[in-house]
Amino acid sequence: MGEGLRERKKRETRRYIADMAMGLFMERGFDNVTVAEVARAADVSVNTVFNYFPTKEDLFADRQDEVVGHLAGVVRGRPQGESVVAAVRRDFLDALDTGDWRYGLHEGATEFSDVVEASPALQARFRLLHDLRENALLAALREEGGRDDPRDRVLASQLVAGTRALSAWGVSLLRAGEPLAAAAMRLRAEAARFFATLEPYGTAPKTRRGAPPAPSALPGNPDDGRASGNGPETS
């Protein structure tokens, strides 16, 4: 029941396609590689590529679901008594300390960033991801607060935009040759200022009815056209 040959082959095929694609993208740039070339490199048909990845961008931005739902998860999973702003600050600083990639800062972030910044299509995709991130966070905030509180809207936008700006600055530091540790240190200082500014939003600690820490279904943007697929239709 659990693990047929079919399932394994599917995962392997998907993986192989994604790896081949990433290799080509890193080498020659996202826009200079056609889906047909990816298909040839992976020795499958173009249709098979689209069976696994709904768009060309999905070949690059795998695991995007994680980052989209991350902030919302942090907010939902925070301990009792912690404010929203404090929770995000904690997670952001933790990512800095552990060198985690979830805010875009990691070893080799520059190569990644180079490819993205060279491609309008990829930039558009990441803007979409930030939007989805903000919407997911907003949904999490609404689970606690009132119906359509403008403060939730503003707070979500400020948190996403701020951390995004900080990460962008961090990448620019890395690109300027600064080692990751040094960049992280400077980022910590700036992050402190940023989150301090948002303190006025953080007054409400956390209400009772805590939702289960990590519901897997993300709210998502109803207008994003296509979700990131994980494989061919299972009819």
Place this chain on the structure above:
Amino acid sequence: MGEGLRERKKRETRRYIADMAMGLFMERGFDNVTVAEVARAADVSVNTVFNYFPTKEDLFADRQDEVVGHLAGVVRGRPQGESVVAAVRRDFLDALDTGDWRYGLHEGATEFSDVVEASPALQARFRLLHDLRENALLAALREEGGRDDPRDRVLASQLVAGTRALSAWGVSLLRAGEPLAAAAMRLRAEAARFFATLEPYGTAPKTRRGAPPAPSALPGNPDDGRASGNGPETS
């Protein structure tokens, strides 16, 4: 010299195409109208449409250059002694008072918004515009401050994201049936809270060397692929 028949015809043709396109988009939705249909409606060839508008989205988002450079212009043109945050607040509240469209709030904003929210392509375009807006604002901030100040990055991101969130809330109020004046009033209150939060960024009033109020050339994002064209090449 100034005004040949050729120039006039060009403006008229451009205008006619844009009007026909907007009519079709409003009626049937952006994604359900092909460029070929726009061309037929305007009685020109598809190539002519692309001569005037570099992308299909440009048919919808005309005058986008204004909104992209607006915030930067507000910052550059603010009076001596006014902080950046105060300048944007003043402009935002002024737009609310005068019912101006520059922040997306105006009579008929809902129809406009309906079309946009029904089209992933248009949403992507507006995300791009917000990005360009932020970059332009950041460039303006850098004309006064230090080289690559992370506080400028964060402030620009907060201002753009915050006003965007407020406008989105405003549109949701309009869509819920609230009259424009009432929505504007509630928006003023929320805007006050929002800008108050950003006060810590507003300490620097304004330095000496004020640049000329409105330089027309926008910095723009080097990676946006194509600028919004204003007509066929005059080469």
Place this chain on the structure above:
DNA sequence: CCTAATTTTGCAGCCACTCTAATTATTGTG
């Protein structure tokens, strides 16, 4: 008018992506 500069157009083509209809491989069952 006649020529040079421009605008418009038609045509061919690229690429992402979709749909449909075979074709092939994997599975569970007898």
Place this chain on the structure above:
DNA sequence: CACAATAATTAGAGTGGCTGCAAAATTAGG
């Protein structure tokens, strides 16, 4: 093991946005 159900892969044709290029129409200026 054979066989039928199921699911994955493929080829092929087509759509739509967009780009070149070269010919035809229009306009400008002498």
